[in-house]
Amino acid sequence: MTRLLLALFLLFSISIHAQVLSPGDVVNLQLPGEEAFNDPFVVNDNGQLLLPEVGAVYVGGMAEEEAQALIIEKLATVYRNLDEFSLSLLSSEIRVRVLGYVNEPGVVTLDPDANVQMALTAAGGLKPGAQLDKMQLTRDGKVSSIDFKLYLDTGDLSLLPELEGGDTLFVAASPQLGNVEINFDAASLVEAGDADQQDGLTLFGEFRNPGTFSYKDDMTVVDAVMRAGGVTRYADVTKIRVITDGAPTLFDLKAYLDSGESSTLPAIKPGSIIFAPIEVEEISTTQRTVYIMGEVQSPGAYENSTGAGFVDVLANAGGPTRFADTTQIRVLREAGDSFLINLVQFSQDPRRYPLPDLRPGDVIFVPEKIDFNEKSWLKVTGDRAIKIIGAVYNPGRFEWEKSMNFLDVLAHAGGPNQEANLANIRILRQGGGDNNLTRFNLEAFINEGGDFAKLPELYAGDTIIVDELPKDPTDNKASWVRQSAEDSIYVFGQVGAPGRYAFNSELGILDILAAADGPNGDANLRQIRISHRDQPTANVSKFDMALYFETGDESLLPAVVPGDVIYVPKLDADWLDKPADKVVRLMGEVRAPGRYTFSQEMSLLDLLAEAGGPTEIAYIERIMIVNSSCCGDESQAFNLRDYVNDPAGHPLPMLRAGDTVYVPNKEDSAPSQIRQGLRDVLSVVTLIVLGAAL
Numbered sequence: 001m002t003r004l005l006l007a008l009f010l011l012f013s014i015s016i017h018a019q020v021l022s023p024g025d026v027v028n029l030q031l032p033g034e035e036a037f038n039d040p041f042v043v044n045d046n047g048q049l050l051l052p053e054v055g056a057v058y059v060g061g062m063a064e065e066e067a068q069a070l071i072i073e074k075l076a077t078v079y080r081n082l083d084e085f086s087l088s089l090l091s092s093e094i095r096v097r098v099l100g101y102v103n104e105p106g107v108v109t110l111d112p113d114a115n116v117q118m119a120l121t122a123a124g125g126l127k128p129g130a131q132l133d134k135m136q137l138t139r140d141g142k143v144s145s146i147d148f149k150l151y152l153d154t155g156d157l158s159l160l161p162e163l164e165g166g167d168t169l170f171v172a173a174s175p176q177l178g179n180v181e182i183n184f185d186a187a188s189l190v191e192a193g194d195a196d197q198q199d200g201l202t203l204f205g206e207f208r209n210p211g212t213f214s215y216k217d218d219m220t221v222v223d224a225v226m227r228a229g230g231v232t233r234y235a236d237v238t239k240i241r242v243i244t245d246g247a248p249t250l251f252d253l254k255a256y257l258d259s260g261e262s263s264t265l266p267a268i269k270p271g272s273i274i275f276a277p278i279e280v281e282e283i284s285t286t287q288r289t290v291y292i293m294g295e296v297q298s299p300g301a302y303e304n305s306t307g308a309g310f311v312d313v314l315a316n317a318g319g320p321t322r323f324a325d326t327t328q329i330r331v332l333r334e335a336g337d338s339f340l341i342n343l344v345q346f347s348q349d350p351r352r353y354p355l356p357d358l359r360p361g362d363v364i365f366v367p368e369k370i371d372f373n374e375k376s377w378l379k380v381t382g383d384r385a386i387k388i389i390g391a392v393y394n395p396g397r398f399e400w401e402k403s404m405n406f407l408d409v410l411a412h413a414g415g416p417n418q419e420a421n422l423a424n425i426r427i428l429r430q431g432g433g434d435n436n437l438t439r440f441n442l443e444a445f446i447n448e449g450g451d452f453a454k455l456p457e458l459y460a461g462d463t464i465i466v467d468e469l470p471k472d473p474t475d476n477k478a479s480w481v482r483q484s485a486e487d488s489i490y491v492f493g494q495v496g497a498p499g500r501y502a503f504n505s506e507l508g509i510l511d512i513l514a515a516a517d518g519p520n521g522d523a524n525l526r527q528i529r530i531s532h533r534d535q536p537t538a539n540v541s542k543f544d545m546a547l548y549f550e551t552g553d554e555s556l557l558p559a560v561v562p563g564d565v566i567y568v569p570k571l572d573a574d575w576l577d578k579p580a581d582k583v584v585r586l587m588g589e590v591r592a593p594g595r596y597t598f599s600q601e602m603s604l605l606d607l608l609a610e611a612g613g614p615t616e617i618a619y620i621e622r623i624m625i626v627n628s629s630c631c632g633d634e635s636q637a638f639n640l641r642d643y644v645n646d647p648a649g650h651p652l653p654m655l656r657a658g659d660t661v662y663v664p665n666k667e668d669s670a671p672s673q674i675r676q677g678l679r680d681v682l683s684v685v686t687l688i689v690l691g692a693a694l
Contacts, residue, residue, distance in 0.1 A: 021059045021067055022165030023047055024093035024109055029071070030086045031079070045095050045107060045166065053078040060166070064089055096163050098123035100171035101130040115160045116146060119169055131174045137161060138168040153347065198271055203228040204293055205276035205300065206235030215270045221251060222265070224274055236279035241291060241301075241363075242266045243273040246338045248291075248363055273365070277301045290358055292317045294366035295324035304362075310341070310355040313364065325369040327401070328384075331356065332363040383460045388413040390466035391420035406440070406455040409464065421467040422446070423504045424487050427456055428463040443504065469502055489560060491516040493568035494523035503562045509543070510557065512566065519545070524571040530558050531565040581658045586611050588663035589618035598657040604638065605652065607661060614640075619664045628658040 021027070023045045031037040036052040043049060047060020054074045059067040068087035075082055092112050096119050099105045103124030110118055116135070120126060132149035144161070151159040163169075201224050204210040208229030216223075221242060231237055237253040249266040256264050268274070275293060277300060290304040290313055297318020304313060320326055326343040345353040358364075386400040386409055393414030400409065416422060422443035429436045440456045458464075489503045489512050496517020503512065509530070519525060525546040532539045541558050548556045560566070583595040584607055591612030604625070614620055620640040627634045642650040655661075 021047075021062050021064070021089070022092075022094060023060065024095040024165055026090040026093070027067075028088045028090050030084070030088070031075075031082070032084050034079070040090055043165075045097075047166070051075070094163060094165035094167075096165070097168040098171075099168065101127045101173040102171055103127060110163065114163055115157070116148065116163065116169060117151075117160065119163060120171070126171065127173075129174045131172045134172055136170040136172070138170070139164060139166070200270060201227075201268060201272050201274065202293075203274045203276075206232045206278050207276055208232060215268075215272075219268065220262075220265050221268055221274065222253075222256070224268060224272075225253070225276075231276050234278050235276045237276070239277055241275040241277070242268065243275075243332060243363055244268055244271075245336070246332045247336045248332065248334055248361065273363075275299075275301075288360050290360065290362050290364065292364040292366070294364075295321045295368050296366050297321060304358055304360065308358070310358055310364075313358060320366055323369050324366045326366070328367050330365045330367070331358075332365065333359065334361040385460065386458060387463040388466070389463065391417050391468045392466055393417050400458065400460060404458070405452065406458060406464075407452075409458060416442075416466055419468045421469045421487075421502065424467060426465040426467075427458070428465060429459065430461040487562050489562060490565045491568075492565065494520050494570050495568055496520055503560075508557060509560050509566065512560065513568075519568050522570050524569045525549075527569050529567045529569070530560060531567070532561070533563045533565065534561050584655060584657065585660040586663075587660070589615045589665050590663050591615060598655070602655060603652050604655055604661065607655065608663075614663055617666050619666045619668060622664060624662040624664070625653050625655070626660040626662070627656060628660075 021043055023043050025043045026040050027043070027049070028040050029037045029049075029051075034052075041049050041051070043059060046056075046058075048056040048058050049071070050056055051071065051074070054077065057071055057074050059070065062070070064087055068085075071087060072082050072085055075085070093109050094112055094114065095107055095109055096114075097107050098119050102120060103126075105123060108119060108122035110122060116137075126132070132152065133147045135146040135148050137144050137146055146161065147159060150156070200212045200214050201219075202212045203224060207225070208231070210228060213224070213227045221240075225231065225240075231253075238255070240251040240253055242249045242251050244267055251266050252264070273293065275291060288304045289301050291301050292313060293299045296314070297320075299317060302313055302316050314320070320343075327345075329341040329343060330338055331341060332338045339356065341355065342353065346355055384399055384401070385397050387397050388409065389395045392410070393416075395413060398409065398412050404412075410416070423441050425440045425442050427438040427440065429438070438456050444450070445455075487502060487504070488500050490500055491512060492498050495513065496519075498516060501512055501515050513519065526544045528543040528545055530541045530543060532541065543558050544556065547553075582598060584598045584602070585595055586607055587593050590608065591614075593611065596607060596610055604623075608614065621642075623638045623640055625636050625638060627636070636653060638653050639650065643652065
């Protein structure tokens with residue numbers, strides 16, 4: 001008894017977890033020694049396997065073990081040794097028939113988890129005019145309905161049933177198409193109008209060629225009616241409705257033609273709407289009539305019974321067409337008021353976005369959906385548009401809605417490109433004042449994980465400007481004008497490429513100097529100056545770059561911010577950068593006279609050696625040293641020759657910062673002066689004697 005229960009349990013487990021065969025499945029039937037079984041077999045649309053010798057075997061809906069046992073039973077009538085026969089499932093697919101109003105009706109092969117949308121795609125897609133809300137799915141003789149339109153509106157995948165092998169999906173044609181299928185040609189589209197609804201006149205109803213037509217100066221209602229080809233024989237010419245600036249006016253064309261009074265012609269202007277109703281004797285235009293126009297299946301005048309709401313009237317007109325923009329439906333009232341209805345928001349949250357009650361005389365206008373592939377963007381009014389220019393992949397003018405934040409709009413433009421300066425995005429707002437320009441650092445927002453609540457607010461009409469960074473930091477003279485002074489650092493002096501460079505918070509002074517090709521061979525690395533312009537008073541700091549390279553001390557690197565100026569002086573211009581109390585002056589007969597930086601370890605011999613030593617005509621026996629002190633300058637003489645002969649007996653004089661050392665010429669010595677004096681006396685005597693002789 002226990003073994004029997006265990007066997008039944010194992011059989012039940014196998015039946016639960018085993019793969020069930022269905023049309024489209026590919027199976028491998030292994031029978032060694034029989035070439036007819038080398039290739040895989042496919043379960044056909046009838047759930048059968050066509051086997052050699054025995055013909056069709058129905059395996060649809062069977063588990064693999066069950067199908068294997070059935071096939072062995074069938075093959076046993078022809079083949080003797082079936083001990084090594086086995087059945088295995090290679091791939092599982094489903095076969096579904098897609099019929100009706102599709103481009104390529106027939107049987108399609110799909111993955112097991114495919115849905116209705118995948119089946120329609122495999123059948124070449126829907127034809128224009130297919131009725132989406134009444135598709136039919138037939139399975140095992142039972143028919144169920146599918147509202148594919150509701151799925152497209154809501155994205156709710158639960159509305160699409162999972163498909164199984166052998167299902168039949170049927171797509172019906174819309175009853176609006178009639179019995180003959182036709183395609184629109186270019187001529188009929190041109191006759192429908194030559195302007196957009198904002199700048200032209202919209203005529204619909206019982207006109208021969210309804211549409212939106214361009215407006216011309218001094219144009220009357222009669223001119224507009226003639227532009228639309230006149231009225232049809234079904235038009236009620238006594239109740240033509242003209243809407244200008246939101247105010248509807250009733251126009252009796254027959255009375256005007258009888259009287260010729262131009263005062264009865266209602267004023268029209270660009271954007272006016274003219275509707276010619278069909279002549280119906282029992283219709284009342286004064287009690288409960290509501291007008292609906294635009295992208296609906298059946299525009300016209302409708303009786304609004306008591307208790308009927310907005311959705312009832314819209315449904316009575318056939319509902320919006322697939323070209324309708326259901327987020328921008330506008331209702332106009334006789335009093336001149338107008339308000340906007342967003343059906344998408346209503347479908348998502350009816351309690352938060354309720355629909356208004358309609359009144360007699362209301363005009364419902366359902367506009368056409370905007371196509372941004374058109375060259376003209378005039379259909380998007382200023383209260384629904386925002387502009388993005390600069391370093392983004394798709395700059396342009398885009399439709400905007402209040403629920404969109406800054407990142408939504410930037411993504412709508414394709415996002416910033418590789419040359420974008422994310423640290424200084426500007427938002428220009430219409431109007432004047434201090435609040436018309438906002439700056440936003442998107443780079444810091446991304447790196448620091450910013451709060452979405454702190455994103456800049458956008459309004460209709462805003463312009464977002466994304467600047468470009470210089471493409472080559474060593475050759476930025478052609479692009480520096482695109483940089484603002486607040487985001488730049490200036491580099492002058494002895495560098496490879498002085499100029500104006502973009503800067504952000506992640507860069508330092510070494511980055512800026514490297515971008516400028518670094519200091520050149522004439523640069524004085526110990527006297528680099530930084531002028532800090534971000535402070536209320538003048539502030540200049542010194543940077544000893546040579547000391548930084550000697551020690552590697554990162555604390556020596558000064559902090560720089562946008563707007564600062566970096567100056568790298570020339571090496572031989574040291575005297576310009578050192579005050580008088582920090583140097584020693586060396587003059588006279590030395591090879592390199594000048595100003596030399598003083599240090600406490602410096603002696604007179606160090607100074608002379610730094611200057612290349614005395615020249616050949618230097619009078620080293622009387623080198624003069626002038627010491628500066630608080631009580632006045634003092635001078636002393638030093639005999640360098642005596643020091644060389646006897647260093648101990650003639651010590652070196654002490655040098656101090658600010659001293660002056662003068663090495664005289666040999667001609668300035670006393671013996672030389674005496675000899676010069678004797679020469680002068682002899683010359684005078686010779687001249688006297690010569691004059692006497694003459």
